[in-house]
Amino acid sequence: MFRRTVMAGIVAASLAASATVCAADETTLRFRLGEDPETLYNVQSISLTVSQVLGTYLLDRLVYLDGEGQPAPWLAESWEVSDDQRVVTFTLVEGILFHDGTPLDAEAVKFHFDAVRDPANASPLLPLIGPLEAVEVLDPRRVRFSFSEPYAPFFNILAQGQFGINSPTAVQEHGNLYGRNPVGTGPYRLASWLPGTEIVLERNPDYRQLRSDAVNPGAPHAERIVLSVISEDGVALAALETGELTSAALQADSIDRFVDDPAFNLVIDRNVRNLVFLEFNQRRAPFDDPAFRRAIAHAIDREAAVQAAWSGYAAPALGPLATGIPGYDAAVSEAYGAHFDPALAQELLTELGWTAASGNGVLTKDGQEARFLVRSYSGFVHIERTLAVIQSNLADIGIRADLELSDWGAFYPSLLANDWDMDLMRWTWNDPNVLTSLFRSPGHREALLADPAIDEVLDRCDQLADPVVRADCVSEAQKLLLEATTIVPILSNWNVIASQANVRDYTLDFLGNLIPGDVWIEN
Amino acid sequence: MSTYILRRLLLLVPVILGILFVTFLIKALIPTDAVTALYEGQVTERDAAEAIAAIRAKYNLDRPWHEQFALYVLNAAQGDLGESVRTRRPVLDEIGFRYLNTLKLTFAALAISIVIGVLTGILAAYKRDTWLDVTAMTVSLFGISMPAFFFGLVLILVFSVWLQWLPVIPQGPLALLLPALTLGLIEAAPLARITRSGMIEVLSSDYIRAARAKGVGETTILFAHALPNALLAVVTIIGLQIGSLLGGAFIIEVVFGWPGIGELAVKAIQWRDFVITQAVILVGAGTYVLVNLLVDILYTWIDPRIDYQSS
Numbered sequence: 001m002f003r004r005t006v007m008a009g010i011v012a013a014s015l016a017a018s019a020t021v022c023a024a025d026e027t028t029l030r031f032r033l034g035e036d037p038e039t040l041y042n043v044q045s046i047s048l049t050v051s052q053v054l055g056t057y058l059l060d061r062l063v064y065l066d067g068e069g070q071p072a073p074w075l076a077e078s079w080e081v082s083d084d085q086r087v088v089t090f091t092l093v094e095g096i097l098f099h100d101g102t103p104l105d106a107e108a109v110k111f112h113f114d115a116v117r118d119p120a121n122a123s124p125l126l127p128l129i130g131p132l133e134a135v136e137v138l139d140p141r142r143v144r145f146s147f148s149e150p151y152a153p154f155f156n157i158l159a160q161g162q163f164g165i166n167s168p169t170a171v172q173e174h175g176n177l178y179g180r181n182p183v184g185t186g187p188y189r190l191a192s193w194l195p196g197t198e199i200v201l202e203r204n205p206d207y208r209q210l211r212s213d214a215v216n217p218g219a220p221h222a223e224r225i226v227l228s229v230i231s232e233d234g235v236a237l238a239a240l241e242t243g244e245l246t247s248a249a250l251q252a253d254s255i256d257r258f259v260d261d262p263a264f265n266l267v268i269d270r271n272v273r274n275l276v277f278l279e280f281n282q283r284r285a286p287f288d289d290p291a292f293r294r295a296i297a298h299a300i301d302r303e304a305a306v307q308a309a310w311s312g313y314a315a316p317a318l319g320p321l322a323t324g325i326p327g328y329d330a331a332v333s334e335a336y337g338a339h340f341d342p343a344l345a346q347e348l349l350t351e352l353g354w355t356a357a358s359g360n361g362v363l364t365k366d367g368q369e370a371r372f373l374v375r376s377y378s379g380f381v382h383i384e385r386t387l388a389v390i391q392s393n394l395a396d397i398g399i400r401a402d403l404e405l406s407d408w409g410a411f412y413p414s415l416l417a418n419d420w421d422m423d424l425m426r427w428t429w430n431d432p433n434v435l436t437s438l439f440r441s442p443g444h445r446e447a448l449l450a451d452p453a454i455d456e457v458l459d460r461c462d463q464l465a466d467p468v469v470r471a472d473c474v475s476e477a478q479k480l481l482l483e484a485t486t487i488v489p490i491l492s493n494w495n496v497i498a499s500q501a502n503v504r505d506y507t508l509d510f511l512g513n514l515i516p517g518d519v520w521i522e523n
Numbered sequence: 524m525s526t527y528i529l530r531r532l533l534l535l536v537p538v539i540l541g542i543l544f545v546t547f548l549i550k551a552l553i554p555t556d557a558v559t560a561l562y563e564g565q566v567t568e569r570d571a572a573e574a575i576a577a578i579r580a581k582y583n584l585d586r587p588w589h590e591q592f593a594l595y596v597l598n599a600a601q602g603d604l605g606e607s608v609r610t611r612r613p614v615l616d617e618i619g620f621r622y623l624n625t626l627k628l629t630f631a632a633l634a635i636s637i638v639i640g641v642l643t644g645i646l647a648a649y650k651r652d653t654w655l656d657v658t659a660m661t662v663s664l665f666g667i668s669m670p671a672f673f674f675g676l677v678l679i680l681v682f683s684v685w686l687q688w689l690p691v692i693p694q695g696p697l698a699l700l701l702p703a704l705t706l707g708l709i710e711a712a713p714l715a716r717i718t719r720s721g722m723i724e725v726l727s728s729d730y731i732r733a734a735r736a737k738g739v740g741e742t743t744i745l746f747a748h749a750l751p752n753a754l755l756a757v758v759t760i761i762g763l764q765i766g767s768l769l770g771g772a773f774i775i776e777v778v779f780g781w782p783g784i785g786e787l788a789v790k791a792i793q794w795r796d797f798v799i800t801q802a803v804i805l806v807g808a809g810t811y812v813l814v815n816l817l818v819d820i821l822y823t824w825i826d827p828r829i830d831y832q833s834s
Contacts, residue, residue: 030692035790036782038610045609046561122581124561126574179611196621196782197698228692230780234676238684239691408563409795413554427564437567444567 027223029246029519032236036196036229039179041171042162043115046124048428055161056513057201057225059184062090062109062158062165064211065510069326070467071155074210075104075165075185085150085465092141098167099189099204106143110135111168113145128157150463152470153431156326159511160430187220187517199227209517215505220517240264240498246519247499247506252310252382258498265503268313269495269512271324274428275317276305276386278374278488281447283418286352286365288449293485295348296422297338299397302490305389309382310493317489320435320481324492324510326467327432327474336482337489345397356398363398371400372421375414378405386490387424415445424490430511432474433462439486454480524823531816535809542808543596543801550797551588557608558584560795582608582798595801604805605798607791614802618784622806625783628702628775629768635707636714636764641757643711644718645745648726659715666712671771675705675778702779706771710764717760721753728752754825762818766811 037050042059045051055061062076073079076090096104113135116123130151136144145154157163170183182190187209188201207219228245230236237254239245247267250258258264278300280287287293302316318337321328354363354370363370374390376383384405391401401422406414415423427434436458441450457477464470481487499506505518550556558578562571579585582605583594598605604614647659678701683691689701725731726749734744773785780786784803791799823829 038607038794039612041611044611046565047609048565119577122574122577124571124574124578126577127562127566127571176612194782196624196786197780228780229782230692231786232676232778232780235679235691235778235780238679241684242687242691244690244692409553409555409560412563429565437570444569 027221027521028226029222029224029516029521030226030228030244031514032239032245032248033199033227033229035231037199040182040190040193041166041179042164043112043121043123043125043166044179046128046162051161052513053161053199053227054164054182054184054186055511057188057516058182058186058190059161059164059166060096060186060210061160061163062092063155064213065156065159065326066213067510069324069510071159072212081465085463086147087144088147088154088465089138089142089144092143093210094141096185096208097206098170098185099183100167100170102167102169102183103140104165104185105140106137107140108165108168109143110137111171112163112165115171125162128153128160128162130154130157150465152462152464153433154465155467156431161513188225191224197229199229201225201227207517211509211515213507213509214515215507215518216515218517221520222516225516240500243500246503246521247497250496250498252313252493252496255311255313255496255498263501264498265501265506267497267499267506267508269497269508270315271510271512272492272494273322273324273430273511274426275320275322275492276383276424276426276490277317277320278390278490279423279425279445279447280485280487281415281418281420281422282443282449283447284421287421289352290484291348291352293488294338295345295352295397296394296399297485297488298341298345298348299393299399300338300390300488300490301340301342301393303340304393305386306491308389309385310491313496314491314493317491318482319478320439320487320489321432321474321478322428322492324512325430325432325434327471329471329475329478332475332478332482333489336479338482338485342393342397349397354398361395361398362400369400370398371402373404373419374401374422374424375404375406375411375420376424377408377411379407382493383424383426390424390490412445415447418447432470432477435474435477435481436462439481448486451480451484451486454484454486524820528816528820531819535812538808538812539805540596542804543599544592546797546801546804547588547592547595553795555795556584557794557796557798558582560793561608578608582606584608599805604802607796607799609794609796609799614798617787617799618802618806621782621784621787624781625769625772625776625785626810627699628706628781628783629765629772631699631703632706632710632768632772632775633761633765635703636710636768637761639707640711640714641718641750643715644757645722645750647715647719648722649741649745651723656719660719663712663715666709667716669709671705671709671774672778674709675702675775678705679779698779698781702775702781705779706768706775709771710768714757714760714764718753718757721756722749725749725753751825755822758818758821758825762815765814765818769807769810 035049037053038047039045039050040054042050042054060075062074063071064074066072075093075096077093079088079090081088092106098104115121116125116129131148132145133148134146138144164184167183171178174181180193187204187207189204191200191202193199203220203223205219209217233251236248240248258266280293282288306312306314306316319333349363354365356363358364376387387403391403394401427438438444440455440458441448457473457480461470461473461477464473495512502522504520504522507515507518509515558575559568583591606613607617610617643659647656650656679691682689731744731749734748772783773788776783776786777789784806788800788803
């Protein structure tokens with residue numbers, strides 16, 4: 001359940017303890033970008049940075065996700081879904097203009113989706129629109145989407161920055177250069193972009209805030225927003241300390257520095273869509289046996305992983321869906337998830353015929369040692385620390401885990417081969433169809449044995465556009481995946497942001513994006 | 524001399540072709556490419572199969588590698604270094620302004636390293652075996668051992684966070700100061716040691732003793748008589764340092780967020796975007812070769828006895 005993260009109403013007696021080098025303009029906010037967006041034309045990119053910059057500041061969407069993760073009206077004031085769930089007709093809000101004065105109408109919406117579907121663009125967004133067949137303009141305010149079959153993730157997809165609506169006039173005018181000159185209907189418009197250095201945004205004074213999860217119903221408070229490209233975390237922290245950054249996301253190791261400092265406020269977004277989990281290569285014994293997988297699952301100490309990898313700023317995960325994905329079922333996770341119980345794990349292994357006969361602490365069965373290869377990707381301290389906990393947990397029950405880390409580019413393709421036993425994976429997605437993508441047999445790395453029951457439920461869920469009916473189906477899918485112990489969910493890390501103490505209404509939406517128009521600075 | 528220069532410039536062509544060939548070969552051996560990298564950790568390759576095929580076809584990435592190589596060479600000869608799958612823009616547009624930024628950083632750092640390194644070396648040689656000499660050489664040893672990445676972060680901590688003399692996110696020309704200082708100081712270290720060695724050798728020559736006996740001032744002896752003769756070794760090191768500076772610039776650009784080709788190259792490697800990576804390698808290699816040619820020409824100016832033509 002999403003808890004809206006709101007700034008505590010702490011009134012600082014004075015400004016930041018450390019004096020700022022250059023006193024920032026009070027109506028200019030400065031945020032960090034971890035990398036320069038490669039383009040700001042969403043049709044050309046599926047990158048999270050691009051989606052975030054566009055979706056937070058520049059482009060509005062047809063819908064947003066409310067506190068329950070359900071679609072709420074935004075540029076579309078209402079919609080109708082046909083009985084067969086294959087046709088969705090939106091009615092747009094009247095009188096909205098793009099930053100260049102072009103009216104937002106059905107043509108503009110059609111233009112965007114046609115651009116995604118245009119083979120000449122070879123858009124990376126193509127997989128996201130699923131079985132979309134046609135987008136038709138019924139009148140200036142009504143646009144119809146027709147699918148060849150019901151597409152359940154549609155509304156979740158529409159809420160993402162990748163489907164913010166661009167001004168067709170600007171796209172046609174700028175052509176190949178539109179990616180450097182985005183024009184939307186958002187609360188801010190692009191003032192300038194120094195590639196690799198900063199993006200400067202200026203307030204859209206005519207902005208109408210149509211979202212009911214926003215605090216400020218009118219035009220944005222801050223006059224300017226500067227997005228500084230800072231790739232090094234250490235440099236970003238230094239800029240936060242000196243007051244040059246209004247706020248910055250914190251890595252786990254840095255959080256304690258800011259927790260009790262009255263010069264800063266912490267915003268913790270626990271409604272996240274990432275999941276770290278252990279996968280099994282079911283093509284190799286004994287991982288083809290659900291009982292063996294279950295035993296491993298009971299051996300994993302999630303709390304220890306949360307502490308070691310994220311200094312406590314993460315939540316242990318019992319279920320195969322992250323808590324921030326609509327459809328996550330806490331009751332099912334609790335009832336069917338494998339709770340940490342090493343004694344039970346050992347008991348299950350003994351029942352399966354694994355004994356400590358070798359005397360070196362490693363179990364054996366039929367002459368085979370319980371020694372297995374665990375793969376994962378390098379370059380991330382939290383993955384390494386989680387692996388260390390897993391390795392230790394498995395050693396406690398007599399299983400020896402050999403670790404093999406490589407760059408993602410080498411690691412991910414290597415899982416297609418049949419020469420590994422377990423892998424530690426992390427995936428971020430905002431729709432329950434992630435279960436289908438990853439776990440419908442044969443699985444995203446072709447390592448899963450066929451399971452007709454799971455496959456049938458997953459296929460059914462993806463065809464249910466009605467969120468209530470879909471939620472029931474998704475609960476069932478979670479239950480089946482847990483009963484089969486297809487994976488061992490481990491944790492989801494939180495997003496922790498530190499802001500200067502004089503920042504007010506630092507509001508995050510359901511997807512964890514800032515609502516920038518709300519933010520203001522208290523003198 | 525002009526024949527010599529022309530010959531050296533023409534030699535650039537096989538060097539570039541060789542580099543291109545090797546990078547294409549490496550690309551062919553790597554299992555993933557820029558297109559699959561687009562979807563990492565978000566959409567599975569199975570779900571994105573149609574889009575992946577379409578993007579590969581658009582950028583000719585579905586052709587055999589020797590065909591891609593031939594196409595690339597033909598286009599490169601006409602000044603077209605391709606379009607990036609990520610940015611969807613011509614690579615030359617991406618690299619153009621960034622290359623200038625890297626040159627700015629490299630030459631600013633070079634200027635700092637020459638001024639500080641050579642002056643320190645001269646002083647250390649002149650005050651040989653004094654506390655000044657020992658201090659200078661100890662500090663230079665520290666500089667040689669110090670990783671550029673770490674030194675950059677230390678300077679930010681000292682000047683921006685503790686002393687607050689400079690902002691962490693500087694604007695305008697000030698943005699070049701810390702990055703150039705970081706790189707320049709590190710590169711000054713070996714330069715100081717080489718200058719000191721060269722100067723010590725020259726200062727013990729007969730003609731220097733004769734100049735002193737004739738009553739010539741020490742400053743004139745140091746800068747007008749000794750230094751020019753010690754310069755040949757120093758200039759050789761400077762020439763070699765360009766390569767080191769370019770490489771160091773890449774690291775410094777990432778630390779300070781300086782928008783040069785180094786920062787782009789790091790991103791391109793993460794993206795597995797070989798079009799950008801190749802272009803950066805080409806530009807880097809071409810720069811290094813051209814700078815070395817300039818250094819060789821500089822030799823003839825320093826020592827007119829050097830004549831490449833006859834060799």
